Every structure is written in structure tokens, then in C-alpha cells.
Amino acid sequence: MLTLRTYEAAAKGRLPGPVWDFLAGGSGTESMLTAGREALDRIRLRPRCLVDVSRCDPGTELLGARLAAPLGIAPMAYHRLADPEGEVATARAAGKAGALLTVSMFASRTLEDIAAAASGPLWLQLYWLKRRDLLVDLVHRAEAAGFRALVLTVDAPRVASRPRDAANGFAVPPGIRAVNLSSEVMAASHGSRDGESAIARHSMEQFDASITWDDLAWLRELTSLPLVLKGVLTAEDAELAVKHGVSGLIVSNHGGRQLDFARSAPECLPEIVAAVDGRCQVVLDGGIRHGADIAKALCMGADAVLTGRPALWGLSHSGAEGVAGVLRLLIDEFEEVMALMGAPTVADFGPSGVTLPTCRHT
Numbered sequence: 407m408l409t410l411r412t413y414e415a416a417a418k419g420r421l422p423g424p425v426w427d428f429l430a431g432g433s434g435t436e437s438m439l440t441a442g443r444e445a446l447d448r449i450r451l452r453p454r455c456l457v458d459v460s461r462c463d464p465g466t467e468l469l470g471a472r473l474a475a476p477l478g479i480a481p482m483a484y485h486r487l488a489d490p491e492g493e494v495a496t497a498r499a500a501g502k503a504g505a506l507l508t509v510s511m512f513a514s515r516t517l518e519d520i521a522a523a524a525s526g527p528l529w530l531q532l533y534w535l536k537r538r539d540l541l542v543d544l545v546h547r548a549e550a551a552g553f554r555a556l557v558l559t560v561d562a563p564r565v566a567s568r569p570r571d572a573a574n575g576f577a578v579p580p581g582i583r584a585v586n587l588s589s590e591v592m593a594a595s596h597g598s599r600d601g602e603s604a605i606a607r608h609s610m611e612q613f614d615a616s617i618t619w620d621d622l623a624w625l626r627e628l629t630s631l632p633l634v635l636k637g638v639l640t641a642e643d644a645e646l647a648v649k650h651g652v653s654g655l656i657v658s659n660h661g662g663r664q665l666d667f668a669r670s671a672p673e674c675l676p677e678i679v680a681a682v683d684g685r686c687q688v689v690l691d692g693g694i695r696h697g698a699d700i701a702k703a704l705c706m707g708a709d710a711v712l713t714g715r716p717a718l719w720g721l722s723h724s725g726a727e728g729v730a731g732v733l734r735l736l737i738d739e740f741e742e743v744m745a746l747m748g749a750p751t752v753a754d755f756g757p758s759g760v761t762l763p764t765c766r767h768t
């Protein structure tokens with residue numbers, strides 16, 4: 407019987423050390439690698455009994471797209487680090503499982519190839535590059551390829567220092583490239599130097615750290631695709647996001663890879679859901695490792711969750727089949743939790759389904 411731990415152990419065994427460190431690692435003291443997980447573990451479920459759960463339906467809709475469960479894959483760069491087929495295999499698996507796939511701007515397969523392999527909804531994640539012409543090109547290609555939404559990651563004006571990558575002088579191995587961006591812009595991300603991560607250096611050169619809320623209008627005018635902001639952790643920013651017309655928020659601490667000592671995403675979710683008050687969709691990411699985590703997120707008011715690293719573990723273990731296996735595990739566990747919670751549909755999860763540890767944010 408395969409568990410997420412099996413996939414994780416297999417990936418760790420198979421991948422070169424520096425690649426494993428890039429996938430698994432976090433920023434700074436890595437305090438945030440476990441914070442989200444611990445916050446989820448402190449939340450306990452409050453089951454109801456004698457409800458008809460002879461049929462449980464984990465299906466839902468997210469930004470108008472049908473999903474087999476409120477689950478997607480978080481945007482992650484360079485899936486070819488885990489498997490030669492990369493994002494094409496991931497897309498096939500997400501389609502098979504009925505899960506959303508968020509494709510990173512730094513994907514290692516073309517948007518067109520990924521879309522051709524997909525049978526479910528795709529979102530495209532963007533970092534705001536200084537070279538706006540490249541953003542225009544990507545957005546137009548995403549529209550043409552049938553992507554359903556754009557995700558702007560807002561917790562990374564630069565990639566944070568990550569000690570493992572710095573120690574390894576990590577650079578993306580030759581032969582793996584962010585093929586959707588011009589090689590001229592990507593040149594700096596190759597070529598490793600001791601004591602420095604090429605990815606962090608590249609982000610300092612290429613990301614536009616000067617953008618503010620006012621710049622969102624430029625992106626919104628470029629496309630009719632719905633805009634989702636990823637990395638919002640406060641009610642204040644959620645309110646601003648809604649005022650600026652976003653269709654969704656991904657409450658995320660970037661899997662512990664950006665601001666060290668931040669609040670973890672699950673801790674922030676309730677105040678963000680309250681601030682949004684139904685005006686846009688809310689997705690949680692970070693540390694989703696069990697079907698019960700999906701249930702907890704829904705109880706706190708999320709519409710769906712994204713899982714990150716486990717998809718890459720599955721990919722490294724056995725390509726598309728491995729990713730599909732990971733998604734299947736999470737969805738099967740979620741279905742069981744639905745039955746045992748007395749919650750036969752996703753609409754049956756609400757605030758009374760959890761007890762939250764008392765936490766104050768002011």
C-alpha cells in the first residue's frame with residue numbers, strides 16, 4: 407500500500423541531493439517548513455453522526471470549472487527535475503484525477519504541450535518580470551491554449567535566501583529550462599556559483615520588485631482571464647485584492663520558502679475568509695498532506711486546497727502514474743473523512759466542523 411511517505415522516501419532516494427534540497431527546502435531558518443503542518447494538526451474535526459452518508463460526492467466547482475474534489479496542484483517550477491516528461495505527465499495525472507493544475511511560469515514544458523496533455527482545468531502562475539513584453543506573450547499564449555485563470559504570486563518580489571540552495575550553489579541542471587521564457591532572460595538562472603543560489607540571483611535581476619496594487623490594472627486590462635493572487639496572508643491585503651477586482655486568493659506561505667517567521671497559511675485563513683465575505687474564491691496551500699486537511703480547510707471557509715511537493719514526489723516515483731496515485735490517495739482519504747464527518751457534500755463543511763486553537767492576530 408503506497409502512502410505519501412512512500413512517495414516522499416522514493417523521491418528522496420532517487421533525486422540528486424541538491425535537487426532534493428531545492429524541492430524540500432525552505433528559506434532562512436526553515437522555521438516555516440513545519441509551521442503550516444503544525445497549525446493544521448492543531449485543528450480538530452467535529453464529526454456529526456446519523457447523517458445519510460451512503461453516497462458522498464467530493465465534487466465541486468472552482469472559478470466555474472468542475473473538479474472531482476476541491477484539490478489542485480500548486481505551481482512549482484521545473485517539473486522535469488523530477489521526471490523527464492515533466493509538466494506533461496503532471497497534466498495527464500491531474501486530468502485523470504479531476505484535479506486543478508496550476509502551471510508555474512518556470513515550467514519546463516511548453517504551455518501548449520501541457521495543455522495538449524491536460525483534460526482538466528489549468529491555471530497559469532506568473533511572477534511579475536521587469537520584461538513586461540514577456541508577460542504579454544505568456545498571457546496571450548495561455549489564453550490561446552485554454553488556460554482558465556492567471557495566478558500572480560505576490561509573496562515573492564524576490565526569491566528568498568534558501569540556505570540549502572546557497573550551500574549547494576544550486577542552479578537548474580543543463581538540459582532543463584524554463585522553456586516558456588526567452589533564453590536571454592533565463593541565462594542568469596543557469597551557471598552555478600558556490601555559496602549562491604542561481605534562482606535567487608536570477609529573481610533579483612529579473613523580477614520587478616517595484617509593482618504595487620495600482621499595477622494590477624495593467625494585467626487585468628491585458629486579458630479577460632480571471633486573476634488570482636497567491637501569497638496573501640492578511641485581511642488587509644485580502645480586502646485590497648477584492649477592491650482591485652481579483653477573482654480568487656491563494657492563502658499561502660509559499661511552502662515555507664519565502665518570509666521566514668511568517669504566520670502560517672492555515673492560521674491566516676479564517677480572518678481572510680471573513681474579510682473576503684464571499685466576494686472572491688479562497689484557496690489554501692501549504693502542508694496539505696491528508697484528506698482531513700482538505701476537510702479542515704473547507705470548514706474554515708476555503709473553496710479548495712492546493713498541494714505542492716507531494717505531486718513532485720509522485721512524479722519522481724513513477725511519472726504521471728505517481729502523481730495520479732498521490733492525488734487519488736488525498737481524494738480517497740477526503741471521501742472517507744466526508745463519510746465519517748457526516749458531510750456528504752462539500753457544502754456540508756462549515757465552521758462547526760472544526761475546533762480552532764485560540765489565536766489572536768491583533
Ligand SMILES: Cc1cc2nc3c(=O)[nH]c(=O)nc-3n(C[C@H](O)[C@H](O)[C@H](O)COP(=O)(O)O)c2cc1C
Pocket residue numbers: 428429430480481482483510511512531559636658659660661662663691692693694712713714715716
Ligand atoms: C520546488 C518548488 C518550486 C516552486 N515553484 C513555485 C513557483 O514557480 N511559483 C509559485 O508561485 N510557487 C512556487 N512554489 C510554491 C508552491 O506553489 C506552494 O506554495 C508550496 O509548495 C505549497 O506547499 P507544500 O509543498 O507544502 O504543499 C514552489 C514550491 C516548490 C516546493
Ligand SMILES: O=C(O)C(=O)c1ccccc1
Pocket residue numbers: 483512562565605609660663
Ligand atoms: O517559487 C519558488 O519557490 C521557487 O522555487 C522558484 C523557482 C524558480 C523560479 C522562481 C521561484
